[in-house]
Amino acid sequence: MRPAMAILCATAAAVLSGAAEAQVLKEFGSFHVGGRQASLSGYPVTESVFTQGAPPTRVDPNGDFEVEQMYVQYLIPEPQRARYPLLMWHGGGLTGVTWDTKPDGQPGFMQYFFRAGHPVYVSDAVERGRASWARYPEIYKTPPFFRTKKEAWEQFRIGPAYATDPARRVATPGGRFPVQAFDQFAKQFVPRWTSNDAITQRAYDALVEKVGPSVVMVHSQAGNFGFRAALNAPGTVKGLIALEPAGAPAPGPELDRLTAIPMLIVWGDNIGSEPVWVRQQPFSLAFAADLKARGGDVEVIELPKVGITGNDHMIMMDTNSDQVAGLIEDWMRRKGLLRER
Known part of the structure; x- marks a missing residue:
């Protein structure tokens, strides 16, 4: 640990209590990984006023940029x-805030998972x-897409009918999403590009290489990235947990590379209420069936079938x-991904 970090952590006495036992925050930080330098030339120089009352400033868009990196x-x-460390990868149109405070x-x-003793x-x-x-x-060669609140409310199975007025929104009966906080959730939405899968995969692969042996937890769009990262580094990805993955590798011989990696696929409730998941779920189920047939260690949990109901996307x-x-933590224990107490 860097000296400044050690002093900060010791001085702050950062202790969090939670799932398993008290945990001290030994170290925290951040980094960027992946990416490349891109150079632009031949574009016109313009002028712009950057803040009210300031004089116009010359803006030259030509030069070198760092692009396609991950935070x-x-x-x-x-x-x-x-x-092993636990890497958490979010879904489409979202960020790492997915995993943070709800x-x-x-x-x-x-x-x-931090409180349960996982480096996250x-x-x-x-x-x-x-x-x-x-x-x-x-x-970026294609324009960004922006998710509407209606799309999230209905496609994420929070409820069958969205309305601008919160009092008129129809929520799923017995649903577990805190609907009173839906507008707060919508503040997390960010633009996404449909043309960036390849560069995103390269950044995820670079993250796995940098962190080393690790367990990967993916959600939605990140499902394909997680499965592909395991295929690209089967000796480094020690476990993979996929929450409602949007897609999976097609059954085939390349899945032989995954047979030594324990995998858990989790699906929530009311899948049949939304056409996108009726189409998406069979991909991960076919993937799991083929991997099992090849001797792989993959478990699929459909939450309603184990008595956990009302979960959305x-x-x-x-x-x-x-x-x-807790169910995921128990699976990790059974697969030898946790240390004995």
Whole structure:
């Protein structure tokens, strides 16, 4: 640990109590990983006023830029119960805030697993949050998409009918999402680009290489990135936890590379209420069946079938998220990913 960090942690006496036992925050920090230098030339120089009352400033868009990088924040507990760091990868149109404090103010998965003794690495993928953007269309070739609140409310299975007036929104009966905090959740939405999968995969692969042996937890769009990262570094990814993954590798011989990696796939409730998940879920189920047939160690948990009901797409934000996290923690124990007490 760097001296300044040691002094800060010791002085602050940063102790968090929670899921398993008290944990001291041994170290925290952040870094960017992946990316490349891009150079632009031949674009016109303009003038712009950067702040009210200031004179116009010459703006030259030509030059060198760092692009396609990923941002990562980490929290290291003491003692550590987990054998490997836990990397948390968010879904489409979202950032690492997915795993942080929940929209209703309750602790999220990042805090839960830190308190259970896991070093946690929470990333903002390429183009998201603190990873930063790149110029469009000079570097990003397609325009960004922005998620509406209606799309999130209905597609994420929070409820069957969205309305601008919160009092008129129809929530899923028995649903676990804290609907009173939905507008707060919507503040997390960020633009996404559909043309950036390849560069995002490279950044995730670079993160796995930098951190080393680790367990990867993915959500939604990150499902494909997590499965592909395991295929690209099967000796480094020691476990993979996929929460409602949007897609999975097609069954085939390349899955032989994954047979030694324990995998857990978790699906929530009311899948049949939203067409996108009726289409998406079979991909991960077919992947799991093929991997099992090849001798792989993959477990699929459909929460309603184990008596946990009402979960939507944002499982880590639901009011019973600790119960689901405990189920995941138990799976990790059974797979030898935790140290014996």
